[in-house]
Amino acid sequence: MNAQVELGPKGLTLPLSAGPVYFNYYWLRDNCATSTDPQTRERIFDISELPGEPVAEKAAMQNGELVIDWRGEDHRTRYSLAWLDEFARLGHIADPADLPRRLWRSNQYPSFVRLDQAQVDNDPAARALFARAIIEDGVALITCMENSDGSLTRLAQTLGEVIPTTDGFYFDVQLEIAPTNLAFTARALEMHTDLPSETLAPGVQFLHCRANTVEGGNSLFLDGAAVAEDFRNSNPADFELLATHDIPFFRRHERWDARAHQRVIELDRHGAVSGLTISQHLADVFDLPQPLLDDYYPAFCRFVHALKKPEYMNRFRLNAGECIVFDNHRVVHGREAFSAETGQRHLRGCYVDMGALRSTYRVLAREGHLGLMPEAAE
Numbered sequence: 001m002n003a004q005v006e007l008g009p010k011g012l013t014l015p016l017s018a019g020p021v022y023f024n025y026y027w028l029r030d031n032c033a034t035s036t037d038p039q040t041r042e043r044i045f046d047i048s049e050l051p052g053e054p055v056a057e058k059a060a061m062q063n064g065e066l067v068i069d070w071r072g073e074d075h076r077t078r079y080s081l082a083w084l085d086e087f088a089r090l091g092h093i094a095d096p097a098d099l100p101r102r103l104w105r106s107n108q109y110p111s112f113v114r115l116d117q118a119q120v121d122n123d124p125a126a127r128a129l130f131a132r133a134i135i136e137d138g139v140a141l142i143t144c145m146e147n148s149d150g151s152l153t154r155l156a157q158t159l160g161e162v163i164p165t166t167d168g169f170y171f172d173v174q175l176e177i178a179p180t181n182l183a184f185t186a187r188a189l190e191m192h193t194d195l196p197s198e199t200l201a202p203g204v205q206f207l208h209c210r211a212n213t214v215e216g217g218n219s220l221f222l223d224g225a226a227v228a229e230d231f232r233n234s235n236p237a238d239f240e241l242l243a244t245h246d247i248p249f250f251r252r253h254e255r256w257d258a259r260a261h262q263r264v265i266e267l268d269r270h271g272a273v274s275g276l277t278i279s280q281h282l283a284d285v286f287d288l289p290q291p292l293l294d295d296y297y298p299a300f301c302r303f304v305h306a307l308k309k310p311e312y313m314n315r316f317r318l319n320a321g322e323c324i325v326f327d328n329h330r331v332v333h334g335r336e337a338f339s340a341e342t343g344q345r346h347l348r349g350c351y352v353d354m355g356a357l358r359s360t361y362r363v364l365a366r367e368g369h370l371g372l373m374p375e376a377a378e
């Protein structure tokens with residue numbers, strides 16, 4: 001037996017690269033390689049069915065492995081020490097899709113990752129670049145799209161499946177005689193994230209420009225995570241309020257009455273800002289306790305002011321044949337007014353789950369397609 005493994009009553013301690021690391025016996029028994037079916041890759045071991053608490057009878061480090069024999073069981077568990085070391089360092093299993101966000105401010109539009117649809121269709125490396133851009137930057141621009149419904153479906157399916165909302169699977173942003181949404185008018189559209197009235201506001205949004213010959217109607221895009229991170233520094237107490245309390249959003253019309261509570265500033269499990277939910281035209285009657293509103297409302301107003309600062313704004317024209325794809329929980333978007341008599345403007349849109357995009361990226365990364373920009377690649 002190797003003296004370096006220290007057995008305790010509920011777990012053991014290993015000398016790993018960062019020093020001694022403690023592992024719980026339940027965890028070590030549960031994550032044994034034999035717990036997973038090699039074919040389905042799903043867990044087939046039920047830790048709750050063990051007759052008693054798992055305790056190591058013997059444990060040793062040998063040939064790059066930790067080998068454990070369990071008390072009262074004819075069972076041996078093996079772990080790669082490198083895997084345990086990585087887990088101890090990260091605190092979770094390695095995730096290639098857990099990439100830090102690259103925050104951006106104004107004048108970013110020329111630097112958006114741009115790919116032709118044919119590249120994304122045919123080249124897994126381009127697909128990885130596309131998926132990675134959405135994870136890191138929250139935005140990418142796909143060019144040379146066909147003027148067809150199928151073109152958008154094909155693009156969305158390179159990242160995941162199209163998910164439905166209260167409205168169905170697709171939406172068309174164009175003038176309507178009896179509009180149910182400000183988007184379907186020629187008016188300016190204030191900065192917002194889409195559909196906060198859905199229980200799970202959509203993750204990835206696609207807007208395929210099919211026609212744009214009108215005067216005006218420029219697209220407005222900003223990185224809400226950048227605004228919120230700056231706001232955390234300038235207004236920490238306000239930030240805390242917006243990142244802690246949920247407010248209601250709605251979308252009511254003849255055929256629907258969608259409602260959900262959302263947090264204006266959303267944090268990921270590392271504590272970084274992952275995104276926002278903001279839409280003043282779909283904000284419902286705030287139902288936080290009235291005394292809390294004494295602080296919440298001014299904080300909310302100061303944050304909305306921050307979102308309006310020119311230092312964050314990108315203003316550009318979306319052209320026919322382009323599809324802008326973005327993280328709907330991070331990229332706050334809007335539109336300038338246009339004059340309807342001057343031409344035609346038609347955007348067709350849909351959504352894909354961000355989890356599906358991350359899954360797509362992980363599979364591509366496993367195949368060696370990391371989606372690095374050509375100049376950054378080895």
Ligand SMILES: [Fe+2]
Nearest residue numbers: 192193194333
């Ligand atoms: Fe929108």
